[in-house]
Amino acid sequence: xxxxxxxxxxxxxxxxxxxxxxxxxxxxxxxxxxxxxxxxxxxxxxxxxxxxxxxxxxxxxxxxxxxxxxxxxxxxxxxxxxxxxxxxxxxxxxxxxxxxxxxxxxxxxxxxx
Numbered sequence: 001x002x003x004x005x006x007x008x009x010x011x012x013x014x015x016x017x018x019x020x021x022x023x024x025x026x027x028x029x030x031x032x033x034x035x036x037x038x039x040x041x042x043x044x045x046x047x048x049x050x051x052x053x054x055x056x057x058x059x060x061x062x063x064x065x066x067x068x069x070x071x072x073x074x075x076x077x078x079x080x081x082x083x084x085x086x087x088x089x090x091x092x093x094x095x096x097x098x099x100x101x102x103x104x105x106x107x108x109x110x111x112x113x
Contacts, residue, residue: 020054041113060111069105
């Protein structure tokens with residue numbers, strides 16, 4: 001059995017940085033991540049995003065716990081969800097909508113393919 005340990009997630013140095021895929025504001029928000037994908041179709045990691053607005057397009061089911069920051073997620077056809085450090089969410093597969101990041105957020109997450 002392999003155990004992945006993301007130590008001190010609040011200050012962990014993340015590996016990759018990229019602009020969001022579908023920005024709705026300029027400059028485009030930048031995401032950074034460190035993750036591990038297992039053979040059983042599960043990915044886990046630490047993710048961070050700078051302020052900005054953009055569309056969520058992930059098709060996988062996702063559980064996430066916010067470590068820092070403040071944002072709003074508005075699912076397509078739904079009411080805005082205000083999120084801050086300490087909150088946790090479970091997204092159903094194919095949940096789409098708009099992220100509005102007011103203060104850089106960092107979260108741990110698990111994607112289930």
